Amino acid sequence: MPKSILAVNAGSSSVKITFYTFDNPPRSIVDAAISGITAPPSTLKYQAGGRKHKEELKEKLGTAQDAFKYLLQRCFGDPELSEVASADDVEYICHRVVHGGDYRDAVEINDDTLGHLKGLEDLAPLHNFSALEIVRLCKAELPKVKSITFFDSSFHQTIPEAVRTYPINQEIAKANGLRKYGFHGISYSFILRSVAQFLNKPVEKTNLIVMHIGSGASICAIKDGKSVDTSMGLTPLAGLPGATRSGSIDPSLVFHYTNEAGKLSPASTSEMHISTAEDILNKQSGWKALTGTTDFAQIAVPNPPSEAHKLAFDIFVDRIQGYIGSYYVKLNGELDGVVFAGGIGEKSALLRRTLVDKCQCLGLAIDDVANDKGPGDEETVKDISKGSGKGPRVLICQTNEQVVGFDSFGWKALPRFPKLFDCLQDTEEWTIDAIEGDRLGTEVSTVVLGPGSADLQASGFRQ
Numbered sequence: 001m002p003k004s005i006l007a008v009n010a011g012s013s014s015v016k017i018t019f020y021t022f023d024n025p026p027r028s029i030v031d032a033a034i035s036g037i038t039a040p041p042s043t044l045k046y047q048a049g050g051r052k053h054k055e056e057l058k059e060k061l062g063t064a065q066d067a068f069k070y071l072l073q074r075c076f077g078d079p080e081l082s083e084v085a086s087a088d089d090v091e092y093i094c095h096r097v098v099h100g101g102d103y104r105d106a107v108e109i110n111d112d113t114l115g116h117l118k119g120l121e122d123l124a125p126l127h128n129f130s131a132l133e134i135v136r137l138c139k140a141e142l143p144k145v146k147s148i149t150f151f152d153s154s155f156h157q158t159i160p161e162a163v164r165t166y167p168i169n170q171e172i173a174k175a176n177g178l179r180k181y182g183f184h185g186i187s188y189s190f191i192l193r194s195v196a197q198f199l200n201k202p203v204e205k206t207n208l209i210v211m212h213i214g215s216g217a218s219i220c221a222i223k224d225g226k227s228v229d230t231s232m233g234l235t236p237l238a239g240l241p242g243a244t245r246s247g248s249i250d251p252s253l254v255f256h257y258t259n260e261a262g263k264l265s266p267a268s269t270s271e272m273h274i275s276t277a278e279d280i281l282n283k284q285s286g287w288k289a290l291t292g293t294t295d296f297a298q299i300a301v302p303n304p305p306s307e308a309h310k311l312a313f314d315i316f317v318d319r320i321q322g323y324i325g326s327y328y329v330k331l332n333g334e335l336d337g338v339v340f341a342g343g344i345g346e347k348s349a350l351l352r353r354t355l356v357d358k359c360q361c362l363g364l365a366i367d368d369v370a371n372d373k374g375p376g377d378e379e380t381v382k383d384i385s386k387g388s389g390k391g392p393r394v395l396i397c398q399t400n401e402q403v404v405g406f407d408s409f410g411w412k413a414l415p416r417f418p419k420l421f422d423c424l425q426d427t428e429e430w431t432i433d434a435i436e437g438d439r440l441g442t443e444v445s446t447v448v449l450g451p452g453s454a455d456l457q458a459s460g461f462r463q
């Protein structure tokens, strides 16, 4: 029986896994997620074929590793899932890792790469720790299955130097890797491809402002199919506020907030060190601090339950509006569309309407009926612009961070699906592992790719 590919998306409070068939195109076999790991009881969502199931778990799952183990056992133990009965049925495990430092592409896990990623863990402990705990677990307990890590930051390697450089001592900046990296790149890359296809434009000619707004929120300016700026920075704390994150503030604020800022936070463990300042700004701020809830659905309502809820909504709108204005200018006004994605972007008609109304001067307009209805289950991209005019489109994209293994950064490490090559729009020279038949070989050869998928399909890939 052909093997499957397992995609893992580990967050600070949730772990989502999807098994895909090793087919072309890949098909999702089972989707399973545990949320609320840090705030029990945890909830399990399980979907396989037509079966959908949600339950509160009695088991105490204190860590992302525990949740991952539970999910694996659940899938392997499902008598109706003959395709994934054990680790022997899995060819690759593809892990979403938020911070990939200078990595431009996905990497296969071995002792060297794991050592390097350990270094990055110190730079972004809040975001990389859970994912790397699962990578370590897979290496130890599923040693025959190759693990490949895909990074949120890779998509933003194209950000120009003046945008990614912080104006601080450059020797220290370089020695410590202090620069803007940007995140949510797996999502942006999925959105870019989906929207370009929807607009019938080549990816490399597509200009977008994309919002990935969920519990963690960011926005990205994409010019000619490349990220030219994004709101997150060295870590996912910068830029927009989120469920528990402050977003950008005056950095000196934290020293007025507490004189303990530089000390280790009580939330640190022997393996993971975070400062009190990081803990406050990442975990004790955002909607939670303003309103008591992390659920934006309770905030984005026509009649907010309190002044604080209204304020939280207005702050979010203000910050996003500021970025849209800035990115519109950075894109020289040449904009194909503004895209809403992420839990809030996809679900909150009120937020979309409020923002588009505030950006009317850029030629944005929304169709209220289409906006209120939102996208159907199977609709990846939905146009909610008013009229068929020439202005930039207003779009919703139901993003998918689980397609991590099928991302354009993953083609190199995975067997050759034509679908993967469809995603490649670059004209650069790439060095890849040679492919024997359908599987990865070990020789290395140079492949020159034509510009865009049409060329690729016409020429195959030339060695």
Ligand SMILES: Nc1ncnc2c1ncn2[C@@H]1O[C@H](COP(=O)(O)OP(=O)(O)O)[C@@H](O)[C@H]1O
Pocket (backbone or CB within 6 Å): 011, 213, 214, 215, 216, 243, 294, 295, 296, 297, 298, 300, 342, 343, 344, 347, 348, 349
């Ligand atoms: N109808 C809605 N209106 C506004 N926000 C919503 C709605 N439904 C879900 N959300 C918000 O979406 C956020 C989760 O987004 P998601 O992208 O799934 O999160 P995560 O960053 O955890 O992956 C939560 O803050 C949730 O409250």
Ligand SMILES: CC(=O)OP(=O)(O)O
Pocket (backbone or CB within 6 Å): 011, 098, 152, 183, 184, 214, 215, 216, 217, 236
């Ligand atoms: C990068 C980031 O903030 O991720 P998430 O939205 O999953 O928290």
Ligand SMILES: [Mg+2]
Pocket (backbone or CB within 6 Å): 214, 215, 216
């Ligand atoms: Mg997310």
